[in-house]
Amino acid sequence: MRNKLRLIVEDNTSHLGRIFDYFIQTLILLSLIAFSIETLPNNSLETKNILSLIEITCVSIFSVEYILRIFVAKKPLQYIFSFYGIIDLLAILPFYLRAAIDLRALRAFRIFRIFRALKLIRYNRALRRFHIAAKIVKEEIVLFFIVTGILIFLTASGIYFFENEAQPDVFSSIFSSFWWAIVTLTTVGYGDIVPITLGGKIFTFFVLIIGIGVVTVPAGLVATALTKARVLEEEEINKKAPHKVQGR
Amino acid sequence: MRNKLRLIVEDNTSHLGRIFDYFIQTLILLSLIAFSIETLPNNSLETKNILSLIEITCVSIFSVEYILRIFVAKKPLQYIFSFYGIIDLLAILPFYLRAAIDLRALRAFRIFRIFRALKLIRYNRALRRFHIAAKIVKEEIVLFFIVTGILIFLTASGIYFFENEAQPDVFSSIFSSFWWAIVTLTTVGYGDIVPITLGGKIFTFFVLIIGIGVVTVPAGLVATALTKARVLEEEEINKKAPHKVQGR
Amino acid sequence: MRNKLRLIVEDNTSHLGRIFDYFIQTLILLSLIAFSIETLPNNSLETKNILSLIEITCVSIFSVEYILRIFVAKKPLQYIFSFYGIIDLLAILPFYLRAAIDLRALRAFRIFRIFRALKLIRYNRALRRFHIAAKIVKEEIVLFFIVTGILIFLTASGIYFFENEAQPDVFSSIFSSFWWAIVTLTTVGYGDIVPITLGGKIFTFFVLIIGIGVVTVPAGLVATALTKARVLEEEEINKKAPHKVQGR
Amino acid sequence: MRNKLRLIVEDNTSHLGRIFDYFIQTLILLSLIAFSIETLPNNSLETKNILSLIEITCVSIFSVEYILRIFVAKKPLQYIFSFYGIIDLLAILPFYLRAAIDLRALRAFRIFRIFRALKLIRYNRALRRFHIAAKIVKEEIVLFFIVTGILIFLTASGIYFFENEAQPDVFSSIFSSFWWAIVTLTTVGYGDIVPITLGGKIFTFFVLIIGIGVVTVPAGLVATALTKARVLEEEEINKKAPHKVQGR
Structure with missing residues (x-):
């Protein structure tokens, strides 16, 4: 089962792997747009609620994805301290630490996760x-x-x-x-x-x-x-x- | 007769074809200049009348040209939905629809018709x-x-x-x-x-x-x-x- | 004697030819500097006199040079209507026509004469x-x-x-x-x-x-x-x- | 002994030579930072004293270095009139002449000494x-x-x-x-x-x-x-x- 999951999470040549990739990429873009809209002054309370909901959803899925990636990695520690591992952590950490310290600005770094889209052979x-x-x-x-x-x-x-x-x-x-x-x-x-x-x-x-x-x-x-x-x-x-x- | 017309309309290597091409190119430039002058504030009534006359003349000739191009095309439908076919239509459509909807801005796209001038071999x-x-x-x-x-x-x-x-x-x-x-x-x-x-x-x-x-x-x-x-x-x-x- | 003069005027490989060239180039630069200073507002009368003197001297020498170049050219007409011939004429004409028409701005074109300095083989x-x-x-x-x-x-x-x-x-x-x-x-x-x-x-x-x-x-x-x-x-x-x- | 010193001062491949080089490079950067801070308006007296101390220390060491370089050079005169020789002198001269003439601005040229860092083979x-x-x-x-x-x-x-x-x-x-x-x-x-x-x-x-x-x-x-x-x-x-x- 771990091997099957690895094919989905790490490999983007299989059918399911591609769907997983597109899903995560879409979420990243969605969370970045929400992040940008949040900076607008005079957002209505309703807008703020929707943005908050999007953020919670995105962070939840990213957290599951992060744990999955550690789980399927052949060398979990190597993944955690790799460039993508740190970026993946930075994408969710500010949310969990928001009570203690304001790191919301770090959410902009989520854009680096977009680079994963370039894992295709020609790129x-x-x-x-x-x-x-x-x-x-x-x-x-x-x-x-x-x-x-x-x-x-x-x-x-x-x-x-x-x-x-x-x-x-x-x-x-x-x-x-x-x-x-x-x-x-x-x-x-x-x-x-x-x-x-x-x-x-x-x-x-x-x-x-x-x-x-x-x-x-x-x-x-x-x-x-x-x-x-x-x-x-x-x-x-x-x-x-x-x-x-x-x-x- | 359709073949003869095709030589004039589509081919710019023959003598008549070249004259036809230069004539249409000149009209395009003329209509673009008229379009630019129209945007000037404080145009006199006389100027407006002249510009209107130029526009009607150009659109008439472009319309005849458009029908001719459909007529001589070996595959009329292919021409209509080709890049040049759409550009040729956009060049005359705003005029016919001016009573219903203001698409005058689209006239600027006439400039794409200039590209036809590049059909020479060296270009x-x-x-x-x-x-x-x-x-x-x-x-x-x-x-x-x-x-x-x-x-x-x-x-x-x-x-x-x-x-x-x-x-x-x-x-x-x-x-x-x-x-x-x-x-x-x-x-x-x-x-x-x-x-x-x-x-x-x-x-x-x-x-x-x-x-x-x-x-x-x-x-x-x-x-x-x-x-x-x-x-x-x-x-x-x-x-x-x-x-x-x-x-x- | 015409051949000797030609060697000086047209050829910049001989010793005298090089001196002649440097002399004319220096005069061109001098006349351009004078032309620039002339545009300064609040020039004193003395400055104006000096600039006028420089201008008269330069134009005189350029005129003599122009006549010389026509005289030594193997095909005088070809020289007169060549690029350099026209530039050489434009360098002196405004001065002679200054009573009839104000062409002083044309004096800036004298700078094109600098190009002659590039006649060296490597350039x-x-x-x-x-x-x-x-x-x-x-x-x-x-x-x-x-x-x-x-x-x-x-x-x-x-x-x-x-x-x-x-x-x-x-x-x-x-x-x-x-x-x-x-x-x-x-x-x-x-x-x-x-x-x-x-x-x-x-x-x-x-x-x-x-x-x-x-x-x-x-x-x-x-x-x-x-x-x-x-x-x-x-x-x-x-x-x-x-x-x-x-x-x- | 002169040969040993030369290895340290002129050669940056030996261990001691590299330490000497890093030391001087650090001092140059330090003196340039001090020079920049000095231009800030409203420096406190204390800051001015520290900057003055840094300047005196740097100039002293640069002076010793300059004398050393003359001493170890195989052709002292050639070094003195070389590009680096002049730059090395300009780095200390303003300090010694500060009573007579204000050349402090010349201290900015110390930055050229940085070029010595490029003496490595690959550069x-x-x-x-x-x-x-x-x-x-x-x-x-x-x-x-x-x-x-x-x-x-x-x-x-x-x-x-x-x-x-x-x-x-x-x-x-x-x-x-x-x-x-x-x-x-x-x-x-x-x-x-x-x-x-x-x-x-x-x-x-x-x-x-x-x-x-x-x-x-x-x-x-x-x-x-x-x-x-x-x-x-x-x-x-x-x-x-x-x-x-x-x-x-």
Whole structure:
């Protein structure tokens, strides 16, 4: 019976397993929508009651599911301390601890359970390509993060010395300038803080010319690495089944 | 006679077919310009009359064209329920139903008829490359959309808990925070909603560092996939005419 | 003597030719700086006199240069109607016509003359790679421009119907909405016009998810095409000198 | 003894060398945090005293380190005038000159000392790939910088002539327009300066369509060049150890 249950709970290739998966995924989405509606101001008492009911139902089913998963797991402890095990626990814990401590915000993490939907083979392969790509560009990405960090620090320091006197309330310290630096270098540009001195503007001019490139290169790197990962994957497949190359 | 008409209406390689095509394309552009001018406030009565006249003329000709296309089609029903068939109907329907229901906004969809202009061979090949590229990166794009969705939800939830107390009018619920999340993660940054608490700013800092990469990678993926699609196309051409490789 | 002059004026590999080139380039930059300073409000009379003097000197020398270039050209008419010939004329014409018509703004086009500085061999090769890359992705770029055009039109129409009632002054017609559409789709996001209705915000949400990709893909395409152009160039060089491949 | 010291100071592969490196890196970070806190307004006297103590301690140790590095260097003069030599001096000089001249802002440059942390072999290889990539795309990048420069100048001139009359305070000269041009072309879009005339808006429309591509292409170029550099590196490794290709 434990084996049968395992097929349903852990395997999503069988018919019953797929139904179980869709059911849980729907519940997760439902509980996230309820969670979002709960944040609306001026909810009527009736709405609050319905939301509370949905929450109790979801948590009950998630709890049963959690116990089931521990029960069917070949190594229960390994499951409990795995990424999914912790996420599954975080999905229900806030409810049981609500009398003692307000952890409702943690319910947002339920969204990570959605990832289980990607356990299909084709996404598994795509995820593996991501892993290969990550390995390929790891060093470059780390370098870019260090350079970006240094760039943000220098930009924040620079703008502080140019703008602090003219706008002491806005650029009050290097920490406030960090906010401006990140908003500018990522080209978000809210416009809530803007340099007004000539020196600050010229400084921003050069920061933008140099900085934009630095900040946007990693995305391009990841994209080309993913393409490379696909090529490597194809080569591997061809190596395993070389006769297919001819017949392609 | 039906065959002759088909050559004119459906084929844009013949001389008459090309004239027919240019004529219809010009009318589409004209009707779209009239549609845009109609939205201007304070149009004089004279202008309104001219616009009305243009609209009646365009709809009349489009109606004749629609009937012609059904008439010449080898499988009329297939045409009626095809993408272009529906677009062609949507281009004239609002006019005939204007007494019963106001569907004028649908007239904007006439712009899709412009796509017919791309039926030339060289764009057909470019479009085919897009299809190949789409197939190559489909799984990665789906993955990125799911990750982007999760990221937007977590960003919106996060900023809600940081900013709701300080700005209850602006970040009034997670739904309002969604607006901020999408405007920030796409680096548009209107600046109509901006975090003001220290926690919210630090949270935004990390969201930007991580999020920008996630959101901009798909564009790079499409670009490299298109390049790959071109390589595949060239290989295919070479396979069909291998002697050309030598002489290139 | 005409041959000697040609070596100086048209050729920048000889010693005198290089001096002539640097001299003209410096004058162009000087005249552009003078042109920029002229736009400053509250220039003193003295400054105005100096700027006027610089302008007269530059135009005189440019005029002599223009006549020289016609004189030494093997086919004078071809030079006059070439891109550089027209730019060279536009650089001096506004000055001579200043009594009749105010074309001072055209002086900004003098900056195109800077391109001559790129006539060096290594930049010639880089420019040729740009040409090859442009040829490779021409069709894709044209397709993307058409799709972008359609997207902007649909975005502008859509936001007009969502926001016109709520903000009749800002989204007064589709033409005003065009401004919002282009500022949003390019992720500039000034924030001078922002949707405020729920419908408009949800519409913007989907426009951003889809639109950003469309608008940023061409840059990636150009980048990969340039890399491809370099590979083609290397292949060509190797074909011409195959023994070098071994020795590399 | 000088050799032993050199192993500790210059070499980070030995045990003692690694401890020395971590110690100095920690001190650099500590001094940068102290430097940032110092800019906060309303620091208490106690905080100021602690910060002052940290600064004196850091400068003392950095001074000893600087002298040590000169002492152990095989060519002391070469070290003093190298990039790291100058950075090391700039890290301590402001403190010794504080009575004569206020160079405290220079302390921000201490962050460059962090780069030493990248002396590990794997980052050395990543840095070498950056060098190769930089060499590959140098000409294209230079061309793009020139084109960007010309584009910014033409954009600034253009918007000046469209907007100067309508907003004489904001677009007061071409120099002020430069600020708008760079903020717009990099898609930062603060929104502090926005065109309001119809001409200015149409002009911006075309500038954005053309400009965005120009400004974002270099990042894509660098990304593809880095991928190319990795391929070249792999080829080189394979050439040195061709038997490994078979066994891979």
